[in-house]
Amino acid sequence: MTNIDHWSSSIDLDYRYTAGVAGETFLRKIAKGRIMASRCSYCRLTYLPPRLYCEKCLRKIDTWVQVRGKGELYSYTMTGRGKKKSLYGLVKFAGIEGGLVGRIVGSDLADLKFGMPVRVDLKNSEKGLLVYLHV
Ligand SMILES: [Zn+2]
Numbered sequence: 165m166t167n168i169d170h171w172s173s174s175i176d177l178d179y180r181y182t183a184g185v186a187g188e189t190f191l192r193k194i195a196k197g198r199i200m201a202s203r204c205s206y207c208r209l210t211y212l213p214p215r216l217y218c219e220k221c222l223r224k225i226d227t228w229v230q231v232r233g234k235g236e237l238y239s240y241t242m243t244g245r246g247k248k249k250s251l252y253g254l255v256k257f258a259g260i261e262g263g264l265v266g267r268i269v270g271s272d273l274a275d276l277k278f279g280m281p282v283r284v285d286l287k288n289s290e291k292g293l294l295v296y297l298h299v
Pocket residue numbers: 204205206207208209218219220221222223
């Protein structure tokens with residue numbers, strides 16, 4: 165008997181993604197190289213990805229702040245097999261709820277540690293926006 169541990173295939177899907185008001189602003193800004201978060205002016209919580217309504221007080225959020233500087237590697241994982249392995253991580257920023265997911269480049273799995281500083285690099289390509297994390 166042969167054990168099958170995976171197979172390759174594809175499914176054609178036709179769909180339209182709607183990002184919503186906060187998501188559209190976030191995507192338009194990030195495509196220009198700026199990471200924007202939304203901040204509740206009542207309870208001072210800052211959200212990334214941005215929210216239109218505060219999850220704590222439920223008030224509408226209309227303040228945007230640019231996320232600057234390095235974040236920290238909160239979590240990471242490896243995908244793929246053989247030579248097609250890739251590393252992905254979740255980076256969080258001080259004082260901000262949530263975070264940003266991107267591909268970790270220039271490092272091996274053994275180099276990664278939770279909480280290590282991460283620099284985010286945004287690149288536009290034919291495939292869309294790519295988020296690279298440099299540790
Ligand atoms: Zn609030």
